[in-house]
Amino acid sequence: MEEHQPSFIGRHSKEAALDSFAQFVSSGKVHFFQSIGIDFVLGNREGPCLTDLSGEKTLIDCHCNGGVFNLGHRNPEISQTLIQSLQELDIGNHHLISEQRAALATRLAELAPGDLPYTVFGVGGGEAVDLAIKVARGYTKRENILSAKGAYHGHTGLALATGDEKYRAPFGPPTPGFLQVPFNDIQALQENMDNSTAAVILETVPATYGIAVPDNDYLPQVRRLCDEKGALLIVDEIQTGLGRTGKLWGIEHFDVKPDIMVIGKGLSGGIYPMAATCFRAELESVFHQDPFIHISTFGGAEVGCPVAMKVLEMSSDPEFLSHVNEIAKIFRDGFSVLREKHPEILVRLRQLGLMMGIEMVNEYCGPFFSKAAYDAGFLSVYANNDTRVAQFLPPLTIQPSQAEELLMKVDHALEGVKNMLGL
Numbered sequence: 001m002e003e004h005q006p007s008f009i010g011r012h013s014k015e016a017a018l019d020s021f022a023q024f025v026s027s028g029k030v031h032f033f034q035s036i037g038i039d040f041v042l043g044n045r046e047g048p049c050l051t052d053l054s055g056e057k058t059l060i061d062c063h064c065n066g067g068v069f070n071l072g073h074r075n076p077e078i079s080q081t082l083i084q085s086l087q088e089l090d091i092g093n094h095h096l097i098s099e100q101r102a103a104l105a106t107r108l109a110e111l112a113p114g115d116l117p118y119t120v121f122g123v124g125g126g127e128a129v130d131l132a133i134k135v136a137r138g139y140t141k142r143e144n145i146l147s148a149k150g151a152y153h154g155h156t157g158l159a160l161a162t163g164d165e166k167y168r169a170p171f172g173p174p175t176p177g178f179l180q181v182p183f184n185d186i187q188a189l190q191e192n193m194d195n196s197t198a199a200v201i202l203e204t205v206p207a208t209y210g211i212a213v214p215d216n217d218y219l220p221q222v223r224r225l226c227d228e229k230g231a232l233l234i235v236d237e238i239q240t241g242l243g244r245t246g247k248l249w250g251i252e253h254f255d256v257k258p259d260i261m262v263i264g265k266g267l268s269g270g271i272y273p274m275a276a277t278c279f280r281a282e283l284e285s286v287f288h289q290d291p292f293i294h295i296s297t298f299g300g301a302e303v304g305c306p307v308a309m310k311v312l313e314m315s316s317d318p319e320f321l322s323h324v325n326e327i328a329k330i331f332r333d334g335f336s337v338l339r340e341k342h343p344e345i346l347v348r349l350r351q352l353g354l355m356m357g358i359e360m361v362n363e364y365c366g367p368f369f370s371k372a373a374y375d376a377g378f379l380s381v382y383a384n385n386d387t388r389v390a391q392f393l394p395p396l397t398i399q400p401s402q403a404e405e406l407l408m409k410v411d412h413a414l415e416g417v418k419n420m421l422g423l
């Protein structure tokens with residue numbers, strides 16, 4: 001007889017989960033969320049929706065963990081792939097040659113923007129960014145890394161060093177060799193590049209900086225400058241990759257070919273962590289002398305490789321990408337109506353496909369919008385490095401009717417922000 005397995009979700013009451021999280025994980029987070037009236041504890045999750053552990057509140061996920069849930073929560077095709085993979089595979093051994101990693105790297109090479117035939121796998125985005133910087137420095141034998149002010153590439157060692165000071169300051173002196181310049185300002189970049197520049201690292205559309213879509217000619221000019229100065233271009237597609245912008249890679253909108261591309265988040269299918277650093281063939285020479293000089297025990301875990309393969313198959317499907325563009329148009333049109341209705345608060349929708357940021361009039365609006373969105377029934381997290389902007393990143397799989405429903409909820413949330421501001 002089949003044994004009945006108790007559910008993992010709901011073994012503890014919501015109150016017990018809040019208490020033990022505060023006692024054993026993070027008192028600060030519990031205090032913060034309770035103080036702003038968002039005491040949501042993640043319970044059931046399905047498709048575009050998240051339900052509170054109490055069962056009393058359901059939200060449409062418009063944060064998606066920065067793209068982890070591009071394909072929705074517990075996407076059946078993805079889950080099925082992992083279940084099948086678990087019948088045969090495990091983590092594997094990162095020292096050994098791996099059929100699974102080889103197959104996934106081959107597929108990435110076929111799909112990559114430009115000629116990026118080699119891949120080193122990691123567990124998370126920060127780790128993949130660290131490796132990108134190691135490769136750039138190792139190959140160019142130069143030290144300096146230029147990044148954008150307000151950019152976010154992760155909280156690990158070298159990735160942290162590319163970011164804003166507020167994230168680094170409590171943790172010791174600055175790491176040498178890192179410099180930030182304003183994003184979308186080619187002159188500032190030019191003035192700070194010289195023959196000590198190993199690489200420029202940029203998100204195609206900086207997310208934490210408020211979904212700042214660059215001018216059409218900015219990234220091509222960055223490419224040109226890198227070529228002139230002998231520096232490498234590292235493109236962080238951790239949020240913009242895998243269909244989010246309506247193309248498989250965000251960088252394709254700008255017709256730019258990077259030397260190194262970093263991906264993560266959505267590559268997991270929301271179910272098994274996977275990140276990757278893909279680079280040009282010459283750059284692999286960094287590992288010729290000692291192929292074991294970079295190690296990641298769990299990076300490219302074999303059991304996760306078929307999941308990432310499935311993600312690539314689904315995200316690169318032309319029908320899927322045209323669906324993303326169709327939904328993006330619903331939001332574009334809907335927001336132009338909302339802009340007429342709420343001119344005193346809504347500045348514009350920043351948008352590249354379903355990579356969207358709701359720009360409002362002042363820096364209080366983002367945090368207020370997060371609360372108003374919660375009250376209206378969707379999850380939206382404001383952009384921490386430009387708090388005028390609420391990030392708006394629904395799953396790419398939502399249907400037109402759900403997009404229309406979301407627009408109504410955004411309308412309510414904007415009313416809510418106006419009330420909070422006393423407008």
Ligand SMILES: Cc1ncc(COP(=O)(O)O)c(C=O)c1O
Binds near residue numbers: 123126
């Ligand atoms: C653009 C970008 N790069 C890098 C990272 C770091 O990824 P991870 O949190 O997986 O280390 C993030 C995470 O939010 C990100 O948004």
